[in-house]
Amino acid sequence: MIVTNSSGRGNGAPPALRRLSFMTTMVPSTTPATTLIGPGRQALDSALLQLDRAADRLGLDDGLRTMLATPRRSLTVSVPVRREDGRMDVVQGFRVQHNTTRGPAKGGVRFHPSTDIHEVTALAMWMTWKCALVGIPYGGAKGGVAVDPASLSTRELERVTRRYVNEIMPIIGPDRDIPAPDVGTDEQTMAWIMDTYSINAGRPVPGVVTGKPMILGGSAGRAGATSRGVLISALKALGGSPAGRTVAVQGFGKVGAGAARYFADAGCRVVAVSDVTGAVVDRSGLDVDALRAWAEETGGVYGYRHADALSHDELLELDVDVLVPAALEGVITAQNASRIRARLVVEGANGPTTPEADRILADAGTTVVPDILANAGGVIVSYLEWVQNLQACSWSASEVDAKLRGLMEDAFDAVAAMSAERGITLREAAHVIGVGRVAETHRMRGLYP
Numbered sequence: 001m002i003v004t005n006s007s008g009r010g011n012g013a014p015p016a017l018r019r020l021s022f023m024t025t026m027v028p029s030t031t032p033a034t035t036l037i038g039p040g041r042q043a044l045d046s047a048l049l050q051l052d053r054a055a056d057r058l059g060l061d062d063g064l065r066t067m068l069a070t071p072r073r074s075l076t077v078s079v080p081v082r083r084e085d086g087r088m089d090v091v092q093g094f095r096v097q098h099n100t101t102r103g104p105a106k107g108g109v110r111f112h113p114s115t116d117i118h119e120v121t122a123l124a125m126w127m128t129w130k131c132a133l134v135g136i137p138y139g140g141a142k143g144g145v146a147v148d149p150a151s152l153s154t155r156e157l158e159r160v161t162r163r164y165v166n167e168i169m170p171i172i173g174p175d176r177d178i179p180a181p182d183v184g185t186d187e188q189t190m191a192w193i194m195d196t197y198s199i200n201a202g203r204p205v206p207g208v209v210t211g212k213p214m215i216l217g218g219s220a221g222r223a224g225a226t227s228r229g230v231l232i233s234a235l236k237a238l239g240g241s242p243a244g245r246t247v248a249v250q251g252f253g254k255v256g257a258g259a260a261r262y263f264a265d266a267g268c269r270v271v272a273v274s275d276v277t278g279a280v281v282d283r284s285g286l287d288v289d290a291l292r293a294w295a296e297e298t299g300g301v302y303g304y305r306h307a308d309a310l311s312h313d314e315l316l317e318l319d320v321d322v323l324v325p326a327a328l329e330g331v332i333t334a335q336n337a338s339r340i341r342a343r344l345v346v347e348g349a350n351g352p353t354t355p356e357a358d359r360i361l362a363d364a365g366t367t368v369v370p371d372i373l374a375n376a377g378g379v380i381v382s383y384l385e386w387v388q389n390l391q392a393c394s395w396s397a398s399e400v401d402a403k404l405r406g407l408m409e410d411a412f413d414a415v416a417a418m419s420a421e422r423g424i425t426l427r428e429a430a431h432v433i434g435v436g437r438v439a440e441t442h443r444m445r446g447l448y449p
Helices: 015-024 033-037 039-058 062-069 117-134 154-171 187-201 225-238 254-265 288-298 312-316 355-363 377-391 397-422 426-445
Strands: 073-082 088-097 105-111 139-145 177-181 246-250 269-275 278-281 308-310 322-325 344-346 367-369
Touching (some): 039 117, 062 426, 073 154, 105 187, 117 426, 139 177, 177 377, 225 367, 225 397, 278 312, 367 426, 397 426
């Protein structure tokens, strides 16, 4: 770890808030003022506060703190959408490359109406620490388009994707920045991105994205990798046999539904799940496959006849062994943290717990496996897919799973050891390791010119 002189920080506002004020100037004048106090801004505030706490423990000076807090590149683009009825809409798109000191930028692309530059910046920052924590040679990035994919036809969605890629193309590439699926995107989206980039390059470039279909160079095991990592983290944190452990999953999308399936396969009892349509509970255990089939047929878990309905808040507050927040950021807050009764929270989503809630959970003795560790399975297998593309080879599902498990367990053991040694939470330990590795790389490389 790097230890530098932390003197001369001065008085006034905390460094995170000073930088947050600076980040506001990055927002285009056309951005609605409401985004400045929305969930994206809150996510960025949380990310900066977490960075500051890690920097305090590492003794980083102001210059290095500012470098680590400031994105390397931030791009905001206009994305015209030609609708089926002939209308043209214009939505905003973003791509932020937070840090490329340890390697090419890596991060997902999300299509969601609340996506803004603050949210994307926070997610890119978390990805930087995540990649460093699990020991893969990437920096953090994130992208997104402020659009609801459910409101678009398939052809409209393809047009949005291809135009967005065309706008960000100067800063992406297999040795620059490699996108992947996230909220509202999937392997079909990645196929369109790969094709758009390849057409412009004049040759197939499968390594420009990960999470793409197997037939286009995708990797075995990528689709469920994030969910698999959540299970691995949970089992490490639980210790002992998982048989009969009760689990509630908030968010029954790609990550949450997969995690529920893996928990059930491991012998746990998945008693409740939720999605945007509602939440359902069965204390004897849900049939995850039947519930997934119902959700695919009807559009959500609401109305599932083999379980009882409950509210989203009630799900978070259930008395269970494991709670998996696997939707969006900021769902566990200062307002509801004191009512969380799960003994273990495993963050499948990015930033689901606010810093204020973190303190409340820690004081209550609740163990939280942080997002940059718990959901790192996705970027690990994305890295493995990228390596296979660069080497023009392919690994079996068992080979990929073994590599995923090894990297996840090594990272968990390092975090747990530091947590025990220093008497800090798993989140604090994970950030000290991740931020420390990036800071050390900066020190070793020096500053050009």
